[in-house]
Amino acid sequence: MTFSKKLLIWYKKYGRKNLPWQLNRNAYTVWVSEIMLQQTQVKTVIPYYEKFMQSFADVNALANAHEDDVLHHWSGLGYYARARNLHKAAQQVRDEHCGLFPLNFDDVLALPGVGRSTAGAVLAQAEGQRHAILDGNVKRVLSRFHAVHGWTGQKKIQDQLWLFAEMHTPEKQLADYTQAIMDLGATLCRRSRPDCESCPLSDDCAALATQQVALLPTPKPKKTLPVKTVRMLLLRNDKKQILLEKRPPTGIWGGLWSLPEMPVIESVKDWCNTHYQFDINASDELPVVRHTFSHFHLDITPCVVEVNNPDQSVMEAERRVWYKACKNDRGSKAESQSLGLAAPVSSLLNRLNEE
DNA sequence: AAGTCGGGGAC
DNA sequence: GTCCCAGACTT
Incomplete structure (x- = not known):
């Protein structure tokens, strides 16, 4: 019929x-x-x-x-x-x-x-x-x-x-x-x-x-999300530990541990000196990583920095920690169960660890 | 092809 | 809060 x-x-x-x-x-x-x-x-x-x-x-x-x-x-x-x-x-x-x-x-x-x-x-x-x-x-x-x-x-x-x-x-x-x-x-x-x-x-x-x-029917595509950019610092001390900071309780990644952020436009050396009293020689930019939220894209420029005088940063001890990324039993995923890490941070630490 | 108009219902 | 609704019109 x-x-x-x-x-x-x-x-x-x-x-x-x-x-x-x-x-x-x-x-x-x-x-x-x-x-x-x-x-x-x-x-x-x-x-x-x-x-x-x-x-x-x-x-x-x-x-x-x-x-x-x-x-x-x-x-x-x-x-x-x-x-x-x-x-x-x-x-x-x-x-x-x-x-x-x-x-x-x-x-x-x-x-x-x-x-x-x-x-x-x-x-x-x-x-x-x-x-x-x-x-x-x-x-x-x-x-x-x-x-x-x-x-x-x-x-x-x-x-x-x-x-x-x-x-x-x-x-x-x-x-x-x-x-x-x-x-x-x-x-x-x-x-x-x-x-x-x-x-x-x-x-x-x-x-x-x-x-x-x-x-079906296929929903209307969501409109283009705004793009925000940020540089994330992978500050590394002589023990190959990375500095993490606890995020404020509200907002993006509220309460999670993340990497220090700074505007892409500013100087890494100056920023480290001003905000952390760190003395650095050089920094090494990694490829941009895009992380997408419901309402915007975040383009992250990771930047590896070797810190010469890590002891200078003892301020705000509860909010900062030197973190040693290590692999867990299951292989490639970083051991991060004990520390709540923002997803792209976990990913970056893994990548750094595999090099 | 994308933006605009709009209050209201479903979830 | 988001998405969509017995669409058509303008840019």
């Missing part, structure tokens, strides 16, 4: 058929509901839709209203450009289509605030015209059904999903099919805890077959 046929059978039993905009359905009511439902959940929209329709019963009433009045009805819904566009579009219908909501795809698409998916949804639901839709629900259903990996905002992925959407769109029962695929996405093929047991498409779902339902 085809995708659409299974979906339509399921819809007949379990689909939503009494939403406010499904009663007395016409292009205007469907259009208003579709705009309100952009990036907004059904439950939130319902009271707004009912009040809006009471005040603006048809497209001409909306066109002739004051923008402030339209915006007042939108207050609290968010994305207020939707309301301004809705009002402008109603005037466009009044002025360019003789007050009759257009039933031609390109004309609907030309209305401000109406994109490809919304235009398709309006004409499919109100007029039974054959158009595919691709909203958040459909993207989720199709990316799982076809195991499409990649963020759905990417053009390549979006094009692929539109092809699948077109492919599955039936020739008849467009209103029901359009509602059905959205209902499936909203009620069973949810973002979290999808109910695959109850899904009419589970037999052919590629994501389910390969245990990838939870991985």
